[in-house]
Amino acid sequence: MRKDQNLGEYLRSQGVSRRGFLKFCSATASLMALPPSAVAQVAEALAAARRPSVIWLSFQECTGCTESLTRSHSPTVESLIFDAISLDYHHTLQAAAGHGAEAAREAAQEENKGEYILVVDGSIPVDNPAYSTIAGISNLDMLKHSAKDCFAIVAVGTCAAYGGLPGAEPNPTGAVAVSDIITDKPIINVSGCPPIPVVITGVLAHFLTFGTIPELDALGRPTAFFGQNIHDRCYRRPFYERGEFAETFDDEGARKGWCLYKLGCKGPITYNACATVKWNQGMGFPIQAGHGCIACSEPRFWDKGGFYDALSTGDWGSREALLGAAAVGAALGAGSAIRARARKRKAMAEEEA
Amino acid sequence: MENMTLLDFARGPGLQWALWIFCLGVLWRIVGAMYLLGTKDLSKFRRNHYIRDGLRACLTRSTPAEAFEDKIRFQHISGYAWHIALFVSVLFFAPHILFFESIFGFSWPHLPNTIILFSGAVATALLIALLIRRVVHPVQRLISTIDDYISIVVVLLPLITGLAAFAHIGGRYETMLALHLLAVELMLIWYPFSKLMHAFMTFPSRYQSGTFFGHRGVKA
Numbered sequence: 001m002r003k004d005q006n007l008g009e010y011l012r013s014q015g016v017s018r019r020g021f022l023k024f025c026s027a028t029a030s031l032m033a034l035p036p037s038a039v040a041q042v043a044e045a046l047a048a049a050r051r052p053s054v055i056w057l058s059f060q061e062c063t064g065c066t067e068s069l070t071r072s073h074s075p076t077v078e079s080l081i082f083d084a085i086s087l088d089y090h091h092t093l094q095a096a097a098g099h100g101a102e103a104a105r106e107a108a109q110e111e112n113k114g115e116y117i118l119v120v121d122g123s124i125p126v127d128n129p130a131y132s133t134i135a136g137i138s139n140l141d142m143l144k145h146s147a148k149d150c151f152a153i154v155a156v157g158t159c160a161a162y163g164g165l166p167g168a169e170p171n172p173t174g175a176v177a178v179s180d181i182i183t184d185k186p187i188i189n190v191s192g193c194p195p196i197p198v199v200i201t202g203v204l205a206h207f208l209t210f211g212t213i214p215e216l217d218a219l220g221r222p223t224a225f226f227g228q229n230i231h232d233r234c235y236r237r238p239f240y241e242r243g244e245f246a247e248t249f250d251d252e253g254a255r256k257g258w259c260l261y262k263l264g265c266k267g268p269i270t271y272n273a274c275a276t277v278k279w280n281q282g283m284g285f286p287i288q289a290g291h292g293c294i295a296c297s298e299p300r301f302w303d304k305g306g307f308y309d310a311l312s313t314g315d316w317g318s319r320e321a322l323l324g325a326a327a328v329g330a331a332l333g334a335g336s337a338i339r340a341r342a343r344k345r346k347a348m349a350e351e352e353a
Numbered sequence: 354m355e356n357m358t359l360l361d362f363a364r365g366p367g368l369q370w371a372l373w374i375f376c377l378g379v380l381w382r383i384v385g386a387m388y389l390l391g392t393k394d395l396s397k398f399r400r401n402h403y404i405r406d407g408l409r410a411c412l413t414r415s416t417p418a419e420a421f422e423d424k425i426r427f428q429h430i431s432g433y434a435w436h437i438a439l440f441v442s443v444l445f446f447a448p449h450i451l452f453f454e455s456i457f458g459f460s461w462p463h464l465p466n467t468i469i470l471f472s473g474a475v476a477t478a479l480l481i482a483l484l485i486r487r488v489v490h491p492v493q494r495l496i497s498t499i500d501d502y503i504s505i506v507v508v509l510l511p512l513i514t515g516l517a518a519f520a521h522i523g524g525r526y527e528t529m530l531a532l533h534l535l536a537v538e539l540m541l542i543w544y545p546f547s548k549l550m551h552a553f554m555t556f557p558s559r560y561q562s563g564t565f566f567g568h569r570g571v572k573a
Contacts, residue, residue, distance in 0.1 A: 229521075229525075229526060231526065232521070240466070241465075241466045241467070242465050242466065242467075243447055243463055243464060243465040243466050243469075245447060261447070261448065262447065262451060268526050268527070268530070269360065269526060269527040269530070299358075300358075300361070304361065304364075305364070309455075310448065310451040310452075310455075311448070311530075312448035312449065312451050312452045313451055313452055313454075313455040314363075314364040314365070314368045314452065314455070314534070315364055315365045315368065315369070316368050316369060316372055316455065316456060317368075317369040317372065317373070319456075321369070321373065322372060322373065322376050322456075323376075325372075325373040325374075325376040325377040325380075326376040326377065326379075326380045327380075328377050328380075329376060329377035329378060329379065329380030329381040329384070330380040330381070330384045332377070332380075332381045332384075332385075333380060333381040333382065333383065333384030333385035333386075333387075333388070334384050334385070334388055336381070336385050337384070337385045337386075337387075337388030337389050338388065340385075340389065341388070341389075
């Protein structure tokens, strides 16, 4: 996309029909919980949008978030919109390398001061900055420097949003989320391991349409995409209500598509768009594929017990500890009874005397 | 642990402490009571049917004396209905069974959620009705202590929060689940030091009374 082109012109040049574009706008408006009357506004705003500058920083991450976005199901209108932003720095995707790449980042920051969007995936190690560096610059320094002049930050993936896997106990690198470091800029957390591609583009579409950040929940996530509970939207919910559960991954219940609660599904405590938007062009999502939700869009999901432990089990400790407490109780009971008897004997002796 | 949520606390340290206190307290009370059983009975020995007398007392004290039945029929029936509804809700809800299985290592069949929801609602309504009766009825009010009221509230809270979590009422599911677990933990902590201990003590104490009366030749 040329810098002087708007999004509408670019999409037409790529062979996207008006009908296809409006279809995307309707879906986006619907995802963002906007009324049908807003579709025209979304279409108009998106068509006229100039490509915003985006600087994408990848820190302690596995590149899964980038893979999710770029390899999911292209080419689609979503991916073309992603193409339509000016991705001025992304060290996995960009052709430039070394000093040239870093110079491009500095130039984009300078040219778009106060206007560019900073996308971050991966957590930031703070115990020792040397744990993760890019071009000799620590993640911490690069984040602080790049965030200084940005319009807003999109923390893509659970690592950037909440620390994710690098931040799992015992957190050897002292990994933290973007929001733990940057406190003076709007931050949109697009969590998930990885996040759903259309959620990333949806956030972008919201920005292009309204020029503002979307409404966020208490965990900094767009409510349009993270306002729904997986369990509430799960197509297996009726089986939960009827008490029909798969006991193993290959039993009759599993084959019949019964509820995966007993197999550790964390759907009841997870907020994401998986059950509605789904993955792979709306083909399915993990629960539909027969595996329980692992709550990957929630903070510290790695440390919330085993993925295959049912939500209601809890971490009640060990049998030894319980037996120890019972033994102490029994000793106290015996001691208090012996003391009571001694008191009684003494009282009787005094009475007889 | 950093950034621990309310649910993390309720499912982790909160649950562990509550179970430790529960085990310690229950054994304290039971062992203490058992040691006191050895008190010598100085009365003349009159009968030799300890087991029969003990079991008989367990049965006879499970129903009110005929003379009182008219006056306490509501309490009698609702008391049984409440306990049955509570046991169904606690012992036959699939997520509860998974919790018990994680501790005891074995499980049993569960009931459909509709039945659990119904029994939970019945248990909640009956307990509220019994609490109101306790407050309104002059005799009941007279014999009630603070222990009775606290125990009822402490048992009522898990029921209410459990129903709310199930029905997604009052807040996000994880919040209601955390409150439900915290309510259960409060009950576990209160349990050994209150009248809730009757769950462990009722039948042993009836049996002991039966043998005690039998020793003295009392048919009761």
